[in-house]
Amino acid sequence: MNEVTIGITNRESINSRFMAVFDTGQKQSQFIGFESEEMLWKTLTLKRWQLLKAMTGAGELSIREVARRVDRDVKAxxxxxxxxxxxxxxxxxxSGKVIFPYDAVHVDFMLRAA
Known part of the structure; x- marks a missing residue:
């Protein structure tokens, strides 16, 4: 299964992931990081999550087809x-189409006391 983890990251964490690959030669899992919880939720709105859900495992899709699948305006x-x-x-x-190249998404971040 082709899975991506979406989470919160910082320069130290990125360097650590890089060094783990460099030192061991082992491939790391796919990871897309945001610098804060606020940026993650600002970027991944409910409507964008719906797009990702509709596109998960679907292969290449035209924007018009994605809009049809989520019953939304093509421009939006x-x-x-x-x-x-x-x-x-x-x-x-x-082909000019868009693709969400993953079969599964894992979201990972921890909420700590301020």
Missing amino acids: VHGDITTLLHCGLLDKAN
């Missing part, structure tokens, strides 16, 4: 897809 979906492309959650295929 286009804006959300652009944001998801910029943060690395979606890829653009050679």
Whole structure:
């Protein structure tokens, strides 16, 4: 199964992941990090989560097809897809279609006392 973990990260954590690969040569799991919980939730709104859910395991899709699957306006979906492309959650295929290249998503962050 092709799975991605979405979480909160910092420079130290990124360096640690990099060094683990460098030292062991073992592939790390896919990880997309945000610098804060606020940035994660600002980027991954409910409507964008719905897009990801509709696209999970679906292969390459046109923006129009994604909009049809979530029953939303094509222009609004286009804006959300652009944001998801910029943060690395979606890829653009050679065909011009978009793809969410994962079969599963795991969200991982810890809430601590301030």
